Amino acid sequence: MFAAPFDFFAPQRIVFGWGRRSEVGTLAAGLGRRAFIVVGSRTLERSGKVAALEQRLAQAGVAVVRLGTISREPLVADVDEAVARLRENGPQSDDLLLAVGGGSAIDLAKAVAALAPQPEPASVRDYLEGVGRGLKLAAAPLPLLAMPTTGGTGTEATKNAVISSQDPPFKKSLRDDRMIPRIVLVDPELSIGVSPATTAWTGLDAITQLIEAYITRNARPIPQSLCLEGLRLALPAVERAVNDGADREAREAMAQAALFSGIALANSGLGLAHGVAAALGVQANVPHGLACAVMLPSALKANRETSQAGLARLARYAMNLTESDDAAAAQRLLDHVNALCRRLNVPARLSELGVHREQLPALVQGSHGNSLNGNPRTIDDAELHAILEAML
Ligand SMILES: [Zn+2]
Incomplete structure (x- = not known):
């Protein structure tokens, strides 16, 4: 059998290791002379770590402009305002973006890096999939150096930024192959102070992402190898990192797993859980990681038969199983994920997230998109409605 043809995208350079944030100045200097910085939380700012990064940048001759701090998933207005602020500084050809934080900060920086150099000023909404005017990036994005801190979303390695709006309600992607951050600097030490809840949700x-990118109908060999190894690292580590935020081995494993998951999803896409997670974010304001965690057990159940062989391979590698029967091995993975979600206090019912029966049609509608299209098998609206109804 011939392999399906594939392309593979990844950041140009990945710098991984404890304490390696000290290299930020030299790395940034390789991308430009002025860095616009997006920070992921006030806690991170107060810790003094951002000031220390800025000092390294200055030492390397990189000027610093603080663009903003964001601790929630970015809205259209957040992106438009940050782009306007960058432009007020008089854009230069050697500008770069630097994001330090979780998925929200990195997504905001990716969107700003993409929009700032565009010749026609327009709202980010006009570039979003499915809701805007369908504008495409005419100019290449500014280079971006991404420093993830939550060990979860993997957005440091993807080519899209997820942007939301409350009125009208939507959560959509700005996507371009050139939006993958140029350099990813992962220093697991930055995740040490992340709260147990954020650690649990981003870890799940x-x-x-590792499971969905492995079984998606667009699965390809390089991302699949990353999924196997990523899941082997993450399954035992997530709970350890939640229970002891200073567990260095667990933090490091999660930082790697998140990065692998990002590279995998950027190349293969995702599935049912991520499709519904976007809609839950819009309809019930559920944070992305939590929404994925809530949906994962049901998504696995819905795909168990179609993806039995794949789930069994994942289970054997990641859980070191010797079980030769595919059905039994796949079931072990499902059982493990269900138990993990329970122990990490992930709500099993949508009603616990504030979802009402009347919202189901809107949830079904809002779940359509790239992720659901990549699910191993087609799930029509009636079946999706039934899946969600069973979770109420
Ligand atoms: Zn995700």
């Missing part, structure tokens, strides 16, 4: 997001 990474696990969902």
Whole structure:
């Protein structure tokens, strides 16, 4: 059998290791002379770590402009305002973006890096899939150096930024192959102070991404190898990182798993859990990671038969199983994920997230998109409605 043809995208350079944030100045200097910085939380700012990064940048001759701090998933207005602020500084050809934080900060920086150099000023909404005017990036994005801190979303390695709006309600992607951050600097030490809840949700997001990217109908060999190894790292580590935020081995494993999940999803796409997660974000304001965690057990159940062989391979590698029967091995993975979600206090019912029966049609509608299209088998609206109804 011939392999399906594939392309493979990844950041140009990945710099991984404890304490390696000290290299930020030299790395940034290789991308430009002025860095616009997006920070992921006030806690990170207060810790003094951002000031230390800025000092390294200055030492390397890189001027610093603080663009903003964002601790929620970015809205259209957040992107438009940050782009306007960057432009007020008089854009230069050697500008770069630097994001330090979780998925929200990195997504905001990716969107700003993409839009700032565009010749026609327009709202990010006009570039979003499915809701805007369908504009495409005419100019290449500014280079971006991404420093993830939550060990979860993997957005440091993807080519899209997820942007939301409350009125009208939507959550859509700005996507372009050139939006993958140029350099990813992962220093697991930055994740040490992340709260148990954020650690749990972002960690389960990474696990969902690793599983969905492995079994998606667009699965390809390089991303699949990353999924196997990523899941082997993440399954035992996520709970350890939640229970002891200073567990260095667990933090490091999660930082790697998240990165692998990002590279995998950027190349293969995702599935049912991520499709519904976007709609849950819009309809019930559920954070992305939590929404994925809530949906993962049901998504696995819905795909168990179609993806039995793939789930069994994942289970054997990641859980070191010797089980030769595919059905039994796949079931072990499902059982493990279900138990993990329970122990990490992931709500099993949509009603616990504030979802009402009347919202189901809107949830079904809002779940359509790239992720659901990549699910191993087609799930029509009636079946999706039934899946969600059973979770109420
Ligand atoms: Zn995700």
